[in-house]
Amino acid sequence: MDGEASQRADGFADGSVAARKLDVTVDPVLIADKKAIDVDSGIGRWTRTMQRLGAASVLSIDMSDSALRSVARFNPHVARVNIMEIPQTHPEWVGAFDFANFWGVAMFTHDPLQAFLSAASTVKPGGAIYLYVYGPEGMHALPLTNCQRRHFHRLSSVEERLRHVDRVYERRWQADIPLRDNLRNVVRNLLGRPRNSKHGVLDTLQPFYNWVIPFDVISGWAKKGGFASHTLLNSREAPRCGFHVLLRKAP
Secondary structure, three states, rough: OOOOOOOOOEEEEOOOOOOOOOOOOOOOHHHHHOOOEEEEEOOOHHHHHHHHOEEEEEEEEOOOOHHHHHOOOOOOOOOOOOHHHHHHOHHHHOEEEEEEEEEHHHHOOHHHHHHHHHHHHEEEEEEEEEEEEEOOOOHHHHHHHHHHHHHHHHHHOHHHHHHHHHEEEEEEEEOOOOHHHHHHHHHHHHHOOOOOHHHHHHHHHOOOOOOOEEEEEEEHHHOOOOOOOEEEEEOOOOOOOEEEEEEEEOO
């Protein structure tokens, strides 16, 4: 489907109203009746999406027992796996899947390239992987974001950290960020500018690693992973917080 088609809020095309507009959608044909894997599935929103798009099967893997318990409520195919070591620990998965989802994961690991190559190893010839990572154009590369993250990780209790999330979400005055950023927040609040969700704020502050990945680096990843092509799905998005990329292997 082309960029003018209606798209799902999660970026897949299905004719529904879009919350995120991608220039190129992930064609459901890549998933329907295919064998898929959701690498670092979390609570399973992407697993559920692939199921609804008609995947023949979805294997959901994660390192979190609680995440896998959540996914197991609607997907019996789950496994606790170190996603950095898939080829070493599960050689039977190498080249075994038509479609892999690796959305919003690599930038939270100590070695994003190793994480990508581990996930990419599961894709068979002719298959595809959907990758999303933060890019240097977005908020995750801002000095303010990194300042707020440092403050978050200095706090010792869950309660203190959640209060910090509230302060960032509500754009309250913060003594440890630059004056100009506090003044900008005052203006944004006065103008009623939209806020990120609290979940989004927590997602930004909580990970220990929070890399931003330039697109030319992703191009290098594609070559190292054996992919014949890679397509940026959100080239016209502005501001572009990250890169949505579909990578295809030759048949």
